[in-house]
Amino acid sequence: MDTTTRTAPTEQDARWLTEHEQTTWRSFLAMQRLIRDTLERQLQRDAAMPMTYYIILAMLSEAPQRTLRMSELAVIAGTSQSQLSHAASRLEESGWITRRRCEDDKRGYLATLTDEGFDVLRKAAPSHVESVRSVLFDAISPQQVDQLRDICEAVLTHSCGEESPMRYIVG
């Protein structure tokens, strides 16, 4: 839909995008697809896992004792609890994490990255980082890195400061 002009004007309740915003938005969509597809393919090829799983392992690897409660892990990794639960089942099957009950709060579970999981992550990391670099950071100037960070943080604080229950943390 052409969002800059309309056939039947109903100006009053719709705030349309300017032409400039429109092109920016489409560029953003294309860039976002490019980055996502690139990384997803690379990880699938080199480590046989989706990026979500990689992030889950990565977040666990940084936690004390390589261990986090499922709910915390979900927030840090940016997944829903349901998604994490399914993912954890697969990761546990693969032997890359373990789950055990949380003693203080028996509703909860603690997920721990196994040595094997850590190894998988260590092997997967270099080519993943290389992909991130080549698809994003090699393409933009240091100044643009700063600008991009500011933009991302502005978007995040704008949404998380108003309505959302702080669901999108930086990780």
Added chain:
Amino acid sequence: MDTTTRTAPTEQDARWLTEHEQTTWRSFLAMQRLIRDTLERQLQRDAAMPMTYYIILAMLSEAPQRTLRMSELAVIAGTSQSQLSHAASRLEESGWITRRRCEDDKRGYLATLTDEGFDVLRKAAPSHVESVRSVLFDAISPQQVDQLRDICEAVLTHSCGEESPMRYIVG
């Protein structure tokens, strides 16, 4: 393509992210999740379709005769052919598009947005655009819009100018 054997990934041949790049990357991931989730939920709630389908309908609506070849549509909408084929089947079931053989090239099919499909799109557009605005453009300054556009285009030209067969067009 790097054909040098990388048997044991050591520090020296891996180009890791600087701390600054690291935080930028995580902010970007979080922002990208926020935007995607926001729009996906809004479209699912208000129009009962995923964003991919919305984009397909939108791209068709801008085409002459509201018609495009499947392969062109796939490129413009940023989907794989297979994805588009599946989506087109569902959209055809819903009565929002039609497909007919291309007479010049009988391998191809022409997809056309129906009046009903156009109506669905027109009804879905305002709240979608409102979401885009509120989640992104309301959060950043006009100058940052310019910066973001430049960044996106830099990323796109960087990748599409080297290896990729111009798969990520702006739409």
Added chain:
DNA sequence: CCAACATACATGAACGTTCAACTATTCCGC
């Protein structure tokens, strides 16, 4: 204390995407 509610997580069905075939048509060189 205990009923009502909230939280933590799991589960299964529905759906969308990906990947690897597969069919049908066109293009190209000889």
Added chain:
DNA sequence: GCGGAATAGTTGAACGTTCATGTATGTTGG
């Protein structure tokens, strides 16, 4: 023209995500 390769599109299976629901545990007000 004819055989082989390339192109356009479809299909089905495998997989991941989402949504609604279910179960167990914790919390709280009367």
